[in-house]
Amino acid sequence: MIDNSNWYNSLSFYGFIGIVFFAILLILGIVSIMTINGKELIAVESSKVIEQLGNNAVSELTIRSSEIAALTKNLATISEQLPKSVSTFKSIIPKLIDFRGDFDIAGGGVWPEPYAFQSDKKRRSFFWARNLEGSLIYYDDYNKVGMGYHHEEWYVAVRHMKPGTCSWSESYMDPYSYQPMVTCSVATFDHNAHFSGVVTIDLKLEGLQALIASVQQKSSGYVFIVDRNNKFISFPQPELVTQLDLNIQGTPSKEFMLASEFIEPLFEPLAQALDMMTQDILRHARDQKNYNPSIATTINQESYKIDHAKAELLAAIIANPIQNNRTYLYKTVHLEQEWLLKEASTAFIFHVPHSYWKLVIVKPNSNINAVASNISRILIFHIVATTLIILGLIYLVYSHLLIRPLSQTTQALQEMGLLANEMKFEELKVLEIPYTRFNEIGLLIEVFDKITIQVIEQHCQLKTVNKALEENIIQLTQLNILKDEFLENTSQELKTPLNSIIGLAESLNEGVTGSLNASTKSNLVMIVNTGKRLSVLVNNILDFSKLKHNTLELQQISVTIKELLDVVLTLHQSLASAKDVHLINNIASDLPPAFADENRVQQILHNLVSNAIKFTETGYIVIYGKVVNDFLVICISDTGSGMTVEQLQHIFESYNEQESLSSHIGLGLAITKQLVELHGGRIWIESQIHQGTRCYFTLPISTQTETVHTALLSFQELVVSPPENMTSKTTILCVDDEPVTLQVLHNYLYLEDYHIIQAKSGSEALHLIENGLKPDAVVLDVMMPKMTGYEVTKKIREKWKADELPIILLTANNQIADLVMGLEVGANDYLTKPVSKDELLARLKIHLNLTHLKAENMRMGAELEVTRRIQQMLLPKAEELDQVVHLEISGFMAPAEEVGGDYYDVLQHDGRLFIGIGDATGHGLESGMLALMTQTAVRTLLEHGETDIKKFLPSINGMIYKNVQERMQVDKNLSLSILEYKSLSSGGGVLYITGQHEDVIVVRNGELEQIDTCDLGFFIGLIDNINDDIAQTEILLQKGDVVVLYTDGITEAVNPKDAEYGIERLCHVVQEHWKKTAESIKNIVIDDVRQFMGQQKVFDDITLLVLKHK
Amino acid sequence: MENIITKAYSVKYDAETTTVYFQGVMRLNGTEYVPIKQLLNDILEVDHPVIILNLQGLEVLNSSGISILGRFVFTVANKKTIHLIVQGAEKFVWQRKWVLNFKRLMPSLLLEWK
Structure with a gap:
C-alpha cells in the first residue's frame, strides 16, 4: 500500500495553501489598487467632504440671513401700515427690532423718503441700537443737521430691487459698538406703491465668528468670509485684515480691508480668484434678462459713497446672476504656497446666495492627503480583514464539509487496506464519517460499505471452507509424510542387505570359495545384475524423495x-x-x-x-x-x-x-x-x-583453472598407478558390525594381496590399535551400534593425523551431510554401499599414495622455508649500509610465497664499494641456491683481489654454468648487474655498471634517466662463455642524485585486474619523491607497489635498492 | 603433439608452417612450463629446415618462460641446421629487450617485427 499519510500530501494542506495563496493575491491586489488609485479617489472624496462642510456653513449663513431678511421684511410691512405717528413708531418698532432678544441684531430702523413721514421734515428716521447691556436705545443722529441718510449705500440700492427683497450692505464698523456689521435693507412703499423709504436691521458679524469657528474646527486649515466687494467680514486673525480708517465723526477707527488691498504676495492668487469671481458675476449678470445697466448709473448718481464699480456690482447683484442648484461651491483654487498655512493648500470658495458673500475654506493639501491616507488605511484594513474572515469561513466550511470527511474516509480506507493486506478481514468494519450523508463522499462510502460487508461475509465463508480444507491438508500431509518416511525407511533398510547380496555374489563369482561351474557363475552374474538394478531403484527412490523435498x-x-x-x-x-x-x-x-x-x-x-x-x-x-x-x-x-x-x-x-x-x-x-x-x-x-x-x-563450464582433485579421483587413473613405496604387505583394518560386509571386504582385498585385520565393532578396532596395531589404512562402517564410525574416526585421529593413517568410511547414505560430517571428524574418504570392488581398491591405493605424497610436500615446504631464511640471512646488515661514506643506501627484499631467486648485496672491500643485484629464473630451492652461489662468488672474487668488475661476470658465469647445467641439471639462469662506486676528488662520484639486468633508474637534479643494461652483459649460467658480451658504462653522480635498482618482481607485480605495475609508474614515483631520503623513497615505492597489488598473490620476489649521493 | 590452451595463454603448433604461436599472459611456475618445454622439444625431434616462433600475441612472459625460450634458441643454434625466425611485436616492451638476447644466443636468428 502507498503511504499517503504525510501531512503535506493531504487535501487539507493543499486547501489551506490554496486559500492562503488566494488571500495573499487578493490582499496584494487590494493594497496595490488602494495605493495607486485609491488615494486619488479618496482625495477627491475628501474634497467632497470639505464641499459638504462649506455647503452646510453656507446653508446656515443663508438661514440666518433669510431669518434677518424675513424680520426686516416684516418690519417693512408693519412700518408701511403703522399710522405715521412718532410715538406709535417709537413704541412699536423697537419691540420688533428686539426680535425676542436676539443679541446678534445690533439695531435697526425705519428710514422714510424726504418729507414722506412729516411733510415738513426732510429727514425723519427712527433708529435703535443696542447698548452694552443689550437694551435698544433710540438715536436721533441721522435726523440732525449735517448727517442725513438718503445717500447711504444701504438706502440707495434697495429701491431698485424687487419689492420685499433684502439688500445686504457691505460690511462696516458700527460707529456705536465698533463692531463689524452688515445691514439688511428692505424698501417700503406707500399705498400708491411709490417708494416710501427703507427699513433696516443691523446684524452683528460677531455672531458669524462662532459659525466660522465651528467650520474651522471641523476642517483644519482656516475659514474666512468676504462680502460682495471682497471685503473681509471675518478672518481667523482679524487684526491682519483690518486697517485704521476715519469714521463719520472723523475719529480713526478700525475697518476691514478689501482682499485686493491685502498686500501679501502669497495671498495674491486667492485675492485674484475672488476678484475673478466678481468679474464672473458682472459678466453673468449681463446675460440676465432682468439686468438693467442704468441702475448702476442711477445708484452712482444718487450716492456719493458708491463709486461706479460698486454701483455696477450692485446692479449686477440685483439681477441675481448666480443660481445655486446642488452646491454652493463656486470654485477651487490650488495654492502652491499658502500665505498663512505656509504650505501647498487648496482654497474652496463658496457663494452665499442673496448677500453674494463668499465663504472661503483654505485647507493644506497634506491634510487632505493625510485624510485620504487615513481613510485608505482604514479601508485597506477593513477590506483585508473582511477578505480574510470570508476566506477563513470558506476554508472552514470547505474543510468541514469536504476535506475532513475525505481525509477521514481515506484514512479509514487505508487502515482497511492494511487490514486486508494482513488478511485480517474479520476486523474490517463499516465506515462512519460525519457530514457526508447527502453528498458524493457519502455515496462513495455507502458503495464501499456494501463491498466491505460483502468482503466480510465472503471472508467468513472462506474461513469456514479453509478450516475444513486445512484439516484435510493436515491429514493429507501427515499421510504423505508417513508415506515418504515409509518409502525412505524401507529403502534404507533394503540397502544394506542388497549390498551384501551383491557383494557376496560377486566374491563367490570371483572364486573365493573355490572354482564354480559355468552355470553357477552365470546365475551369480544374474544375481549381481538383478541386485544392482534393485539397488539403483532403491537409490532412485531416495533421490526422488530428496529432490522432492529440496534437501539434495x-x-x-x-x-x-x-x-x-x-x-x-x-x-x-x-x-x-x-x-x-x-x-x-x-x-x-x-x-x-x-x-x-x-x-x-x-x-x-x-x-x-x-x-x-x-x-x-x-x-x-x-x-x-x-x-x-x-x-x-x-x-x-x-x-x-x-x-x-x-x-x-x-x-x-x-x-x-x-x-x-x-x-x-x-x-x-x-x-x-x-x-x-x-x-x-x-x-x-x-x-x-x-x-x-x-x-x-x-x-x-568450470571457471576454476585447475581441476580440483578430491579424493574422488578418476577411476582409471587410480587403477593404473600402483601404490608406491610399499615394501612389505600393506595392512588394512576393516571394521563393520555386519559379518556379511566384513566377508565382502575380505574377499575383495584378499585377492589383491593386502593383509586384512577385521574388527566387529568400533571398540574392538580401538582396542586393537591401543595394543600396538598400526594399520596402513582403515575401512570403517559408519552405522554401527554402540559406537559409530564417526566416533571411532575421532579416536583414531587423536593418535594419527589424516596424512599418517587414511580412513575410508562406508555408508549406505550417499548424502553430502554424511560426507561432510565424516570429513569433519577426520575421515579421508567415503564409499557408498554396495561397495564396488574396483572402486574400493582404487580409493585405497590413492590414499596410500597420498600419505606418501604428503610427506613429500612437507619436505618441500621445509625446503622453501630454508631457502627463504638463507636469502634473508645473506642480505647486508643495516650497520654495513650505514658505514658507506658517500652513498645513502636503503635496501628491501620480500620473498614470494614460493621464493624467487632475487639477489642483492652491498660490499665494501679495501676501501672500494661494490653493489650487486640479480634475479634467478624460476622459484624454489634451486633459484634460491643460484642467488646464494652468486653472492658467494662475488664475495670470493673480491677477497681474491679481483679489481676489474668486467672480469667478475665471466668468472661467475663459468662457475654458475658448470654447477647448474652439469651438476644440478636444471633450467635455471640469472640476470646480474655489478656496480662499483668511486668518489672523485673534485666532489661527487662515478658509478660503473656492468652486466645485464633491469634498467637502472637515475634521477639527477629531478631529471630522470633510464640506463639500459641489455648490452652490458648476458644471462648468467645459460651458456658457458659470455666473455664477448660484457661491457661497462658509467654514471656521474652529484650530491642529492638518486639511483634505483630493482628486480622484475616490482615492474611485473600485477593487481587483481591483471594489470602490471610497470617501469613507467616506478619511474614516476621515484621522480616525484627524489628529494627525500633513500629510506623514504624506498618506503614510498614499496607502499605504492603493495597498494597497487591489493589482495593479489605475490608471484615473485620483490627487491628494491635506493642509492642517494650524500 | 598437443596444443596447450588455457584461459590465460595458449601455445599452438602449426605443423604445416612449422610455426609455434605463443599467445596471452604467461606467468607460470616451473612445473607449469613442463608441457611447453615438451612441445618445443617434440618439434626438434623432426628435422625441420625452418622453425618460426611467433610471439606477436604474447603479452607477458616471466623470467622462467624466457629461460625456456632462451634454452630452446640455444639448442636450435647448436644444431646449426635449422633456420629460426622469431616474429615479435615491438609494442610489448619485454620482447624488445629479450628478443635481442635471443639474437645473441643465435646470431643467425631472423627477427621479424610487427
Missing part, C-alpha cells in the same frame, strides 16, 4: 567429463557387450571441465547410458560433448529403437503412465532431469521411431 545439495567442483564417462562406460561394458552394442567415449580430451557434483554427473551419465543400452539391441552408443556459450553440451546418441512423438512428450514424467516405457525407465529419467536442472542445465531428447535416440544435457 550439490557439491560442485571441476569435473572432467571424459574421465567420468570412462568409469560409467566401464561399468556398463559387460551389459553392452552381451547385446552387441559398442560404447564409444568420443569426448575430446580438451573439453573444458564442468562445474558439477561429480557423483551426480556420474549418476546422470549412468542413467542415460543404461537407458540407451536398454533400448538398443545392436549397433553403438556414442557419447560426445561440445561447448556452447558457457555450457558443456553432452550428447548420448544410440542406434536403438527410438521413440514416438507421444512417448517423447511424457518421457521425463515420474512413473511414466505409458506402460511400455515405465516398466523400463521408472524414476530414472525424472531424477536425471531434476539433477541436470539442479546444476542449472537442461535436458532434452531427439528421437524418431526406428532411427535411434539422441539425449542431450548441459552443464555449466
Whole structure:
C-alpha cells in the first residue's frame, strides 16, 4: 500500500495553501489598487467632504440671513401700515427690532423718503441700537443737521430691487459698538406703491465668528468670509485684515480691508480668484434678462459713497446672476504656497446666495492627503480583514464539509487496506464519517460499505471452507509424510542387505570359495545384475524423495567429463557387450571441465547410458560433448529403437503412465532431469521411431583453472598407478558390525594381496590399535551400534593425523551431510554401499599414495622455508649500509610465497664499494641456491683481489654454468648487474655498471634517466662463455642524485585486474619523491607497489635498492 | 603433439608452417612450463629446415618462460641446421629487450617485427 499519510500530501494542506495563496493575491491586489488609485479617489472624496462642510456653513449663513431678511421684511410691512405717528413708531418698532432678544441684531430702523413721514421734515428716521447691556436705545443722529441718510449705500440700492427683497450692505464698523456689521435693507412703499423709504436691521458679524469657528474646527486649515466687494467680514486673525480708517465723526477707527488691498504676495492668487469671481458675476449678470445697466448709473448718481464699480456690482447683484442648484461651491483654487498655512493648500470658495458673500475654506493639501491616507488605511484594513474572515469561513466550511470527511474516509480506507493486506478481514468494519450523508463522499462510502460487508461475509465463508480444507491438508500431509518416511525407511533398510547380496555374489563369482561351474557363475552374474538394478531403484527412490523435498545439495567442483564417462562406460561394458552394442567415449580430451557434483554427473551419465543400452539391441552408443556459450553440451546418441512423438512428450514424467516405457525407465529419467536442472542445465531428447535416440544435457563450464582433485579421483587413473613405496604387505583394518560386509571386504582385498585385520565393532578396532596395531589404512562402517564410525574416526585421529593413517568410511547414505560430517571428524574418504570392488581398491591405493605424497610436500615446504631464511640471512646488515661514506643506501627484499631467486648485496672491500643485484629464473630451492652461489662468488672474487668488475661476470658465469647445467641439471639462469662506486676528488662520484639486468633508474637534479643494461652483459649460467658480451658504462653522480635498482618482481607485480605495475609508474614515483631520503623513497615505492597489488598473490620476489649521493 | 590452451595463454603448433604461436599472459611456475618445454622439444625431434616462433600475441612472459625460450634458441643454434625466425611485436616492451638476447644466443636468428 502507498503511504499517503504525510501531512503535506493531504487535501487539507493543499486547501489551506490554496486559500492562503488566494488571500495573499487578493490582499496584494487590494493594497496595490488602494495605493495607486485609491488615494486619488479618496482625495477627491475628501474634497467632497470639505464641499459638504462649506455647503452646510453656507446653508446656515443663508438661514440666518433669510431669518434677518424675513424680520426686516416684516418690519417693512408693519412700518408701511403703522399710522405715521412718532410715538406709535417709537413704541412699536423697537419691540420688533428686539426680535425676542436676539443679541446678534445690533439695531435697526425705519428710514422714510424726504418729507414722506412729516411733510415738513426732510429727514425723519427712527433708529435703535443696542447698548452694552443689550437694551435698544433710540438715536436721533441721522435726523440732525449735517448727517442725513438718503445717500447711504444701504438706502440707495434697495429701491431698485424687487419689492420685499433684502439688500445686504457691505460690511462696516458700527460707529456705536465698533463692531463689524452688515445691514439688511428692505424698501417700503406707500399705498400708491411709490417708494416710501427703507427699513433696516443691523446684524452683528460677531455672531458669524462662532459659525466660522465651528467650520474651522471641523476642517483644519482656516475659514474666512468676504462680502460682495471682497471685503473681509471675518478672518481667523482679524487684526491682519483690518486697517485704521476715519469714521463719520472723523475719529480713526478700525475697518476691514478689501482682499485686493491685502498686500501679501502669497495671498495674491486667492485675492485674484475672488476678484475673478466678481468679474464672473458682472459678466453673468449681463446675460440676465432682468439686468438693467442704468441702475448702476442711477445708484452712482444718487450716492456719493458708491463709486461706479460698486454701483455696477450692485446692479449686477440685483439681477441675481448666480443660481445655486446642488452646491454652493463656486470654485477651487490650488495654492502652491499658502500665505498663512505656509504650505501647498487648496482654497474652496463658496457663494452665499442673496448677500453674494463668499465663504472661503483654505485647507493644506497634506491634510487632505493625510485624510485620504487615513481613510485608505482604514479601508485597506477593513477590506483585508473582511477578505480574510470570508476566506477563513470558506476554508472552514470547505474543510468541514469536504476535506475532513475525505481525509477521514481515506484514512479509514487505508487502515482497511492494511487490514486486508494482513488478511485480517474479520476486523474490517463499516465506515462512519460525519457530514457526508447527502453528498458524493457519502455515496462513495455507502458503495464501499456494501463491498466491505460483502468482503466480510465472503471472508467468513472462506474461513469456514479453509478450516475444513486445512484439516484435510493436515491429514493429507501427515499421510504423505508417513508415506515418504515409509518409502525412505524401507529403502534404507533394503540397502544394506542388497549390498551384501551383491557383494557376496560377486566374491563367490570371483572364486573365493573355490572354482564354480559355468552355470553357477552365470546365475551369480544374474544375481549381481538383478541386485544392482534393485539397488539403483532403491537409490532412485531416495533421490526422488530428496529432490522432492529440496534437501539434495550439490557439491560442485571441476569435473572432467571424459574421465567420468570412462568409469560409467566401464561399468556398463559387460551389459553392452552381451547385446552387441559398442560404447564409444568420443569426448575430446580438451573439453573444458564442468562445474558439477561429480557423483551426480556420474549418476546422470549412468542413467542415460543404461537407458540407451536398454533400448538398443545392436549397433553403438556414442557419447560426445561440445561447448556452447558457457555450457558443456553432452550428447548420448544410440542406434536403438527410438521413440514416438507421444512417448517423447511424457518421457521425463515420474512413473511414466505409458506402460511400455515405465516398466523400463521408472524414476530414472525424472531424477536425471531434476539433477541436470539442479546444476542449472537442461535436458532434452531427439528421437524418431526406428532411427535411434539422441539425449542431450548441459552443464555449466568450470571457471576454476585447475581441476580440483578430491579424493574422488578418476577411476582409471587410480587403477593404473600402483601404490608406491610399499615394501612389505600393506595392512588394512576393516571394521563393520555386519559379518556379511566384513566377508565382502575380505574377499575383495584378499585377492589383491593386502593383509586384512577385521574388527566387529568400533571398540574392538580401538582396542586393537591401543595394543600396538598400526594399520596402513582403515575401512570403517559408519552405522554401527554402540559406537559409530564417526566416533571411532575421532579416536583414531587423536593418535594419527589424516596424512599418517587414511580412513575410508562406508555408508549406505550417499548424502553430502554424511560426507561432510565424516570429513569433519577426520575421515579421508567415503564409499557408498554396495561397495564396488574396483572402486574400493582404487580409493585405497590413492590414499596410500597420498600419505606418501604428503610427506613429500612437507619436505618441500621445509625446503622453501630454508631457502627463504638463507636469502634473508645473506642480505647486508643495516650497520654495513650505514658505514658507506658517500652513498645513502636503503635496501628491501620480500620473498614470494614460493621464493624467487632475487639477489642483492652491498660490499665494501679495501676501501672500494661494490653493489650487486640479480634475479634467478624460476622459484624454489634451486633459484634460491643460484642467488646464494652468486653472492658467494662475488664475495670470493673480491677477497681474491679481483679489481676489474668486467672480469667478475665471466668468472661467475663459468662457475654458475658448470654447477647448474652439469651438476644440478636444471633450467635455471640469472640476470646480474655489478656496480662499483668511486668518489672523485673534485666532489661527487662515478658509478660503473656492468652486466645485464633491469634498467637502472637515475634521477639527477629531478631529471630522470633510464640506463639500459641489455648490452652490458648476458644471462648468467645459460651458456658457458659470455666473455664477448660484457661491457661497462658509467654514471656521474652529484650530491642529492638518486639511483634505483630493482628486480622484475616490482615492474611485473600485477593487481587483481591483471594489470602490471610497470617501469613507467616506478619511474614516476621515484621522480616525484627524489628529494627525500633513500629510506623514504624506498618506503614510498614499496607502499605504492603493495597498494597497487591489493589482495593479489605475490608471484615473485620483490627487491628494491635506493642509492642517494650524500 | 598437443596444443596447450588455457584461459590465460595458449601455445599452438602449426605443423604445416612449422610455426609455434605463443599467445596471452604467461606467468607460470616451473612445473607449469613442463608441457611447453615438451612441445618445443617434440618439434626438434623432426628435422625441420625452418622453425618460426611467433610471439606477436604474447603479452607477458616471466623470467622462467624466457629461460625456456632462451634454452630452446640455444639448442636450435647448436644444431646449426635449422633456420629460426622469431616474429615479435615491438609494442610489448619485454620482447624488445629479450628478443635481442635471443639474437645473441643465435646470431643467425631472423627477427621479424610487427
